[in-house]
Amino acid sequence: QFVTGSSGAGKSQYVYEELLRESAEHPEKQYLVIVPEQFTMQTQKEILQKSPVHGLLNVDILSFNRLAWRVFGETGGDSRPVLEDTGKTLVVQRVVSAQKKNLRVLGKSLSRQGAVEQMKSLISELMQYRINPQELSAWTEGSSPYFSDKIRDVQTVYQGFRDYIRDHYLTTEEVPELLCGVIGKSSLVKDSVVLLDGFTGFTPVQNLVVRELLALAEKVTVVVTLDGREDPWQTGGMHQLFYMSKRMIKDTAKLAEETHTELLPVRQAYSKGKGRFADNPELAFLEQNLFRYGNRVYRRTDQTENECSGIRLAEAADPSQEITFVAEQICRLVRERGYHYRDFAVVTGDLDSYAGKAERIFASAEIPYFLDQKKSVMTNQLVEFIRSVMDMMIRNYSYESVFRYLRSGLSDFTPEETDQLENYVLAAGIRGHKMYRETFVRQPKLDREDRMRRYNELREKFLQETEELHEGLHERMGTARRKSEALYRFLVKTRCQEKIKAEQEQFKAGKDLLSEREYSQIWAYVMGLLDKIVEVLGDEPMKLEDFRDVLESGFQEGRVGLIPPGEDQVTVGDIRRTRLGRIRVLFFVGVNEGIIPQPLAAGGVLSETDREELQKKNIELSPTAREEIYQQRFYLYLSMTKPQDLLYLSFSRTSGGGKAQMPSYLIGVAKKMFPDLEIRNLDADHPAGERLETPEGRKSLLFEGLSGMRKNLPSAEFRGLVRWMRESPEKSRELDRLLLASRSYRQNIGIGRVIAGKLYGMTLVNSVTRLEEFAGCPYRHFLDYGLGLQEREEFVFTAADFGTIMHEALEYFTRSLSRDHREWAALSGPERDALADTALENVLGNHSGLLYSTARNTAMVSRLRKMLRQTVWALQEQLKPGEFRPESAETSFSGRMRDARYFLEGGAQMKLTGRIDRVDECVQDGRHYLKIIDYKTGETRLDLTRLYHGLQLQLPVYMQAVLEEEQKKYPRESVEPGAMFYYHIRDPFIENAEPGMEKAALLKELRPDGLLRSENAIVRLFDRDLVSGASLVIPVSLNKGGEPSRNSASAAGEDFRALLAYTDREVKRLGSRMMCGETAVSPYRMGDQTACGYCPYRPVCQFDERLGDRYRQIRKEEKCAVLEKMRKAGDQEENQR
Template identity: 30%
Template sequence: MSLRFILGRAGTGKTKRCLDEIRDRLRRSPEGHPLIFLVPEQATFQYEKELAGTPGLGGMMRAQVLSFRRLAWLVLQETGGSARAHIGDLGKRMILRQLLEAHHDELKAFQRAAGQPGFTDTLASTLSEMKMYCQTPESLAGGARYLREQGYDTLADKLDDLSLLQQSLQDRLAGTYTDPDDYLNLLAEQAAKSPTVRQAEFWIDGFAGFTPQEYRVLDIIMRTAVRVNVALCLDGRDRRNTPPEEGELFQRTRETMFMLRNMAAKQGIAESEPLVLDGDVPPRFRNRPALAYLEENFYNPLAQPMRGSTAAIRVVSAANRRAEVEAAAREITRLCIEENYRWRDISVVLREFSAYGDLIATVFSDYEIPYFIDQKRDVLHHPLVELLRSALEVVIKNWSYDPVFRYLKTDLVPIGREAVDLLENYVLAHGINGKLWLEEEPWRFTRAVSLEQEDDLTDQDRYLLEKVNRARDQAASALREFARGVSARKLTVREITSYLYNLLEKLGVPERIALWARRAEEEGQPETARKHNQVWNEVAGLFDELVESLGEQPMTVEEYARVLDTGLESLRLGLIPPSLDQVLVASLERSRNPNVKACFVLGVGDGVLPARADAGGIFTEPERERLETIGLKVAPGGRRRVFDEQFLVYVALTRPSHMLWLSYPLADEEGQALMPSPVIARVKELFPDLEETFYPVDPPGSEIDIEFITRPGRTLSYLAAKLREAKAGREIKDIWWSVYNWFVTKAGSDERIARVFSGLCHRNREDFIPPEVSRQIYGTPLRVSVSRIEKFRSCAFAHFLHYGLRLKDRPVQQLAAPDIGHFFHAALKAFGERVKTQGLDWAELDRAHCARLAGEIVGELTPKLQSQILLSSSRYRYLCKKLRRTVERSTSVLAEHARRGDFRPVGLELYFGPGGVLPAVVFHLADGTRMELQGQIDRIDAVKGDDGTYLRIIDYKSGTASLDLTAIFHGLKIQLLTYLRVALLYAKDLVGQEALPGGMLYFAIRDPIVSTNGPVDPAVLDKELLKSLRMKGLLLGDEKVVRLMDRNISGHSEIIPVALGKNGFYQNTPVVSREQFQDLFNHLDEVLKDSGGQIVKGIVTMNPYRRGRFKYCMHCEFKPVCHFDTLLDDNNYRIIAEEADDDIWHRMKAGKEGETGE
């Protein structure tokens, strides 16, 4: 029994000395006593590879590279302490999840947090910490009692909860399972009985300190093993045998040496003379004086600056994190190409892994750099995990849309994506969920085109339904069986797990994942292949742990899903490097690569390296300090971690033997400024001749442009940006023309190069399609509606996408504004027809009559709207009542209009066009094409006046609408005018004679709320309601005609947008003369014919309009298709200027429109 320390600062060869001594013993006696190299878990693979790769050594039986846990497993195998089942971390977390629910009412501090995502992981980590620091339920309970007496109730509550949960966990596992956190305790108990430990010589390396649990193991090993060699990073020339001073660089390692010496002395263990590796220049930095000087003097405040060459150290700033990673990737590529580095000679070290991990994976792939990210990956986004979670959620949420289609889109269900899309569209269109999935009867829902359509199935409907039901059976058969099985009664964990595993078997999930893994291997993606295989193995293991730990526990599906979620959230994949020659990417605290020539330390920002103290977890910093004062030892608090961070900085700076790269970003992804770490300032202070390099996102057009030319793929991206600059008339460096010439020679054989070059000539603009194609897609004759013309006048490209390519949103069963509008239109049409059928006049209808008729009609229409959506929930049933009240209000107001005026309906929802009550309006375009205008007019009213019959148009609007002369002039809002024009054109069919224009009006279908100050007279309230629903529009400026609409008008009318006094119409009243109406009609005809002519010619220009602050693109559904962007030369808005009405009337006569390009 003896103890020896191997001491030295970074780079002095401590690890090499350990490995060399093991190699020497192996060469001398390959079959002697055991040689154990005890290292941190993340370093085991690296050091095994180092030993196995020793030239001339061959195989080895004696030497083993182990972590503490692996040593525990080895000892327990020898001594029989492994008889009980070992529950994994996942099983432990799932038990904790169940214990939190079982003891919910007993918890004091954790009751509110117990159900929050991630709390189980936090609790498991804290309980593991308690085990590592040898805290028992009794010690925690005792600490809680003492703290409560001192008035620290909150901290006492936390200790009580931890004591309760730790004791409950121990009781649950007692006699059946071994807690993984007890491995080291068991190792301490059994190590002395182990033949391997008694005969072994140990080398311990890679640790700065140990937990109390590990010290207990080391105490037994020192008393039992032949010899223990401990390598520590500290200055061996300092021979003090006293506790370290707070804040010194090697505080933790010196504290470790002090503890081990005292333990050895107490047990009477001899200490050999320490092996001190203290040469003038550490071997690692022998050829790099700057790195040696940095190692020795970074924390020496009295050090003098070093002048001269600093090629071994580079300080880099970058515009953002991506520019920083790209700069590192370019330098790594250069080192391997120009300086003959191997990929394995390079490591990337991160302190802020979450900000860089995904970015490095993307950029290094772009630069074709082989890399391995040394970090355990979670698996929450793997399709298998999503399948499990969504299958359970389907049951819990009664087959609602989201979990069903998350389940189907995992690609683990034997159904094609096209069938899933078809099924999804059908389910969304008809609002299918719940028991409808479980019914055996085929689905026969169809979506009516209108509320008046009958439910007869067409051949196309039958064909679609056949495909949908076939897809439904493929998608849901296995899931239905699973849902019925787990929903029948409250089952045990074992039973639910069995149903879930059977679901996977019926879906063929094991075979599908194996297939994915094989394909990944064939495509040269070994890491992806291992990931698929490992996920399946981990999930299978998770099921085993569930059954072993909670098998006979009764649970609801909801409880089971929460427990399983806890396990799935804790799943981490620890992949081994798929090849030997690759760049290692690791976090600073996990980085254990002994043979690194170049080390790239990224993200050296303020608050990142060194990191700010962050307590996290269950205890706050003051609470940890309080626990220390009462003798409850726990993990170090923030103050101690600040000193540990200094040591991590030292480790980062001393990792490489040839080149150190320190870089930081100047801004984050949102453009917020970031500051460099004090580490950067200190390095610059030590090396005043060191020049910092700045890298922008793109080549800046300076001498460093050549550094951006590396791998062809990434260089091509930079070249494309440069060629766009040249295309815009800006000068670029000659080097880029050389690069361009090189790529031109490759374009014929490389599709990507050809695609990029063709993209440089791309214009985001389509001006026209050939007229013959236009006729094919639009048909002959050209049939148009008013809304179609308005869309064409708003943007010709949007018109093409809608009416040419017929793009549209997929139908979804939801009550949107258009659906409510259609409902109101159908209700008012039915109401008018009911009034006519019953031989009533609108003026005869009182409020009660309107309410009765409205109730009947709404009751008839409700089941017809979107597969009975208004009956599908309490919320929709309440909305249905509101719709009925709105119809009652609207019909009562229209009845009041009839009582005050003489206009009466002569047409309701009147369709003009093929098969309509009125024929289409025919125009012959300039090229001879016949254009037919068709549409549906909400309401046409007529009255006989002194000089003829007058017609007026009323258009129902469930939103706000007003007449706008500018919009009419530019063809953007011509619906009312067109409908009045059509009504006058076919007046003989409507009223038996020619007619005159009386007006065109919008009627708002609303149930307004009137603000009052206390009780109000019903008559006054009715008056205010009428004013709120006053129609808007344009009327004939004839007092007699106006009085036929409101015979009681005096001043401002309560029902029409007119104010009339003794001297005629008030100023700004929206009235026009017959001649002006005729000017409007003439201009309308020109707009219609011009629009039709352009459509036939194939005009599809992206020409959205802008009027003031309104841009047509703001609400366009086709933005993802057209990619209209005003930053591009080809994309400009048409500016519609605001003009006075008088100017518009003048220009209307002149036939000119006022539009400009932006």
Template identity: 30%
Template sequence: EKAQKASAGRVMRLSARRWAAILLELCLDLGVPQKLEQWCRAAREESQPALFREHRQVWRLVGGLLDQLVETLGEAELTLEELSAVMDAGFEATDLALIPPVLDAVTVGSLDRSRPSRDVQVLFVPGLTEGVLPARIKTTGVFTDREREALSHRLAQRNRELPPGTVDRLQQEQFLVYRVLTRTGGRLILSHPLGDSEGRAVTPSPVVRRVKELLPGLKPQFLPAEPSGEDIMEHPSGLLPQLALRWRDAARGEPVPPVWWRVYNLFLEREEWREKLALVRAGLMERNVEPPLGRELGRRLWGVQRGQRHFLKTTVYRLERFVQCPFAHFLAHGLGLEERLIFTVAPPDTGQLYHEVLRRFVEQVQKEGPHWEALGDGDIYRICAELVEQLAPALQNQILLSSARLRRQKERLLEQVSHSARALARQIKNSRFRPAALEVSFGTRENLSPRDMAAGQEALPFWTELCLPPLELVLDGETVLHLVGRIDRVDLGRGEQCLYLRVIDYKSGASSLDLAGVLAGAQLQLLVYLWAALEHFAALCRHRQRILPAGAFYFQVQRPLLKLEQPGFLPEELEREWLKEFRLSGWLIDHGPELYSLSDQGLKPGTSSLLVPVRLTGNGSPYRQATGPLYTPAEFRAILDGLRELLCRAGRDILDGRVDIAPLKTASGSGCQFCAYRPVCRFDLWLPENRYRSLQVDKRELRRRLEDAGREGGKGLVLYNLD
């Protein structure tokens, strides 16, 4: 009624200030303070101190919430529904400070909210790992620290304040550490796990290391992850999960102590625990496995039928994902499950911006000049600055970025790409390879009839736009695999009798190519890109010249920080160290001295290349290592044969409907490491049916097998297997 009168018959939209006044008047009219006071007296008389403290805080919290409503929204008009939503959110974020009402109590609290007194006899702090205490500060706000500081001064004049910034939060974390270590008058117990759920080692918090330094006489006590003996015989709610673990041990054939059979009978006798016991038994009986969908459903889900044949069109990334975990592939590309979008103020996707700047940079130099030999550092910086300005709208789409923040984003982008473009230009200038095509698509669009941009008969070709047919593999008489993708850059170098071809993939982080990872299917992209380019480029070049594979490489986009052991480096020495940071990583196919000089014109016997991963001995032959990046043409052919077999196997498994919960685990990580679908698959190493497909292979033995396969035709190299 008060709101209707205040709105004077119009649609009920009142200012937040007016709503707060109406709510306060309503509470007073209803006698809310008096009622709460009665409840407080009743709780005190009934010896319920916790309830007494709860009732005592409610009125103060309601008043504080109304004050915040006025301060934050003020004269902003709200409907009744909008007001209800705001108040609900405020009440949900409100916590009651309930201190222990008696002396012999256990209090569970957070470091930033709880205020333990010095009367606390034992303070237990669990989970002290790196990034927890002190917490790892994430800068996700709209304002920079400098903008926040300026705004805080202005708000302070109006008795307002902002939440703490990065520096303040770092100082608060140090204060929390101090408070934890000094608040108890009795025992202080610091605990941290030795490993995570996947068995990987976990680094303890710096607090633990510092305490060990200050008190060298302390001896850490190691406790098992699962308690044993009578330590767990405390309460039925704690016994039930332990009973489930004993049942799990029994299923593995391990002996179960007689006391647990008595515990089981005790649960059966009590009616209130029978239902929970039945749930535990049902969970133990169920196996966490996913049977195949079947060939018919697999072909309908992922294949396209044309006549009597089924075609599977997929990207190399999707095949890698299937190899990493078939069930994750099914959830992502079969059911189409996606993570819930969380709208935050985030920087733009810098990886795409780096790719686009480098693509335009190479294309402009190839088409308009100056030539790579005449390209100076000033020219490189000027071109990069112009390209960054052209791409500035992609940064400006972040509408919440201030002009200063936008300017800093552009500066960082220019800093990264100008360093990378300068290194890229050095690599091209100091080699006899030249870019032949950029952003080469295969199988993603209609094939284009390319226009060769070469200036003369002897010049190497260059295509500004190129779309090749898909890489086609016949799986059997009824099914065909079409692989599609996009290659960042294809280079060509002219030898005496042939052309050499290499592919380069731009990466914003350090990347390497591992033979075991390739043959297991975890690293397919770079080799498939080289294979696709070799399939089609011979037909594109003049006179259908013979093309040999030169290599497949990653180029890291970065602004490197040089780690120099001693001062006094000359400028040319600094240049060498800087260029070494940009050395291409990947594989070089060893076609002999001609390819060495094409890849690096400055490479001499007894030296290492600054451009490609090759080192020559004094007589000019390359160093060979068991895990090295140099492969003979016969070994490369064997790898491609193994890759063909692997792709066919994986393609057949997809069309057969394989959706196994079987993540791959390699030396660099597992398929579960960054997977968003773990709550769906419930992969659990405690379950006997849930196991990693571990890639454990001796690299020297694998290289020996590769050498044998190079002589015998690539048999027995594939490490991929779902069974």
């Protein structure tokens, strides 16, 4: 007999009550309730709760598999062990390895990660649908050669799988068929009363069992979800909502006919005014009309008008905000309406994305929950430990693999030891097993010599821990058994079982029962996997990579079952798998496109096209993509009609990874059915009263309040939250910490003159770079030079190394010319290139360890050679049309220049240090004109606005130093600035140059940047050929009157002197501020550039505009405006004197 009814009509309640009544009246009879495997516990609980005596003497709640083992236990079934999914995967892996050469299509693809699991799944599917290997031959008739070859490959692997397990193992798919062979002998089943509930259809092997039950049982009742208005015997098309239910009725009725079983009239459990939605017209309307034809619209009446709608829609910024909102609503409803936690459920189509957020936020809000998800072992600490050490062995001890292993948590290395070793390995470029076996000798630049002993102690400890495993896994002709034994010895040696047990006890002490249960099972799981590998693959020779793949396959299949830790808890689950009991409120989260409907599983051995071709041949397999979409719709209907009081549908605008996403079509369906329904935007409509319900919400309000305090605008909610936190000693301490952290360094108290003197010394030895850093943000300067924080040294070739080599090569080049009394401008092309190559070869000797450490770095040498040749060519071309000649290279002005000392406020002194890359000189009419050049490998451009604010002082400070030094050499002659330039060492891309003009176009791109004198006579000292237009060698263009244009990088002599005088004052001012102990978190912003852009200390200062922090704004100004401000500053100082 079929018992039908729509979702919420009370079908299960109706049949369970009848079953309990009959079982009490007929204690001699056996009653069997058969449900899907994942529903057995919930069903048992429901029936026990309904039982008057809360006990079941003659009622058994079983799944098909549990029924089989009960019958086998009674009748003596097959004694072969069942091969679970992990074992199947290992067998398939073995068959694939053996048959790889014979697989014409799938040979290569089955080497991909996860491909063996896909083949295992296909074999399980074939067995589930009772298709044997021989039948696959018929699939190729009339098919393309490619499809035929693929099916033959599947047949080869499937046959190999069946041959291997024959006489050794059973599979779960074979169990129902074996059950049918002995079920007739079972007294448990014979003349019993059977109830089948919770199924949406039966697979072919399940139908075999149903057929036997129909033949043997006294009565079989099948509960089917079907609208009472539907005709159960009219199957209709698969697009209809209840197609699956009608097909199940049709197939089961056919089995009844074949077994000559009497078919009783269909009973309906639908009765208007009763059932789940008797007091909820909106949810009743949803159930009666969802996914039906007719497009009916819900209209409120006086009787249904109330302030509490049965359906709510919400829009969140991201999944975290969604789950936070759910937690707030649960807390509110528990507090205001007296709901129990068991009255709530949260479901989604993407449990993997939402599970972690639900765990974190619910735990924070102290909401008891059960995550209905068999947890993958892949994230377990022990599994990660094994995977990391295997990765290390295969990747030959690469940096990433070594420290993945050491940080996995089960190594005997402490975090401090791991940090120490990692710092050394990065700085010394240790890579590969061979380098770990040899004594460490390469000393990092920033390290002390006495620390090398410590590094070698750590190296020896590391080898002692891993070397035995290395040898065991790399054994020639090693078998699966030998490798498994080596891994087992390693796990014992590192005391992993003890460590996992200790973790389990910690979880128990912290009342994290789910993690405790996970860790209580994981050691046994790993040992079982190793045993299974030895049992299945045994003495078969195996490469290390293949052994790793076998372990990976086993871990990917691994799941630990978690039992609900309590009775009163929120269920968090999947719309398809999770069985929900009687719930009052359902939160359906993640109702987004791409999640609802769920995307179809990508890939697989058989493509969707393959399956459609098989369907045309009437070959029944798992549902096609089209069928799957309609089935998903039915599961959506079942989920959305579960709650008795409230249904929340929510979606988010962005994914957890920040990717924009759209709401699902389901939101539109709900809006059409309920036009009065408003979508609540949680950004705009999120009252503080709700946010106070959870720690996440309170933290958000607290941060907003702290931001308001900085603006002197604290909200009433913030003040109330502060009062509430003050009532609890623990929360009050937490509040004090937050308040202190939010304002301590923001008060910009500084460290004071005394401490600054102790940190920096009363004679401040300073560089221009350090002054510029202080001007950018005093706090960064304090961390860098006061506390001496450093980024970790790494043995890698960086842009800075590139710049260093080019600087040294250019210095060598210039000094060679000076030593040999040769003129740069007079060199021939071959002479210039040969000298550049010699310079580079000499310099590379100092960097050979780094440059030749990798193939990529070695390839950098040819690029360096090309760049250096091009650079000296361009510098030579820039000298040829002018009168300037190189005077010195890499000139240091630190110790030699008495005037490089500055007297600061408070009696402190500052001595500037620095090296000037190149100084050129021209003597004309008794005047000495100087040009300085600073080589840059970046894109630094002279910006007078940045100079004015102390952010770019290098060129004017260097120019002032050179002028003073030159004046001492020629005290009776005039020494004047000519130009200060940056030369950018680069290889520009030239396009659309006129034929024959390529070199001129390149030279124009390589012009220096900076500032030179604008007087015509001085401009011609740089480019005597310039009459009009743009120069190819200096950043100047002449207008029609022969004067430098407004856009030229030039300034008159008096402006140049005003700039140098202003720089001198700015240097003193910055030095005085340093020595006063200024440490303000005060980064600048100029356009899209900020001091925070490349700052390594952001995690330290935690500068955050969202919390009220503000940049020091600098407005970009024109050159003439900046020079005018500099002149005025100088005039003002003169007047004050």
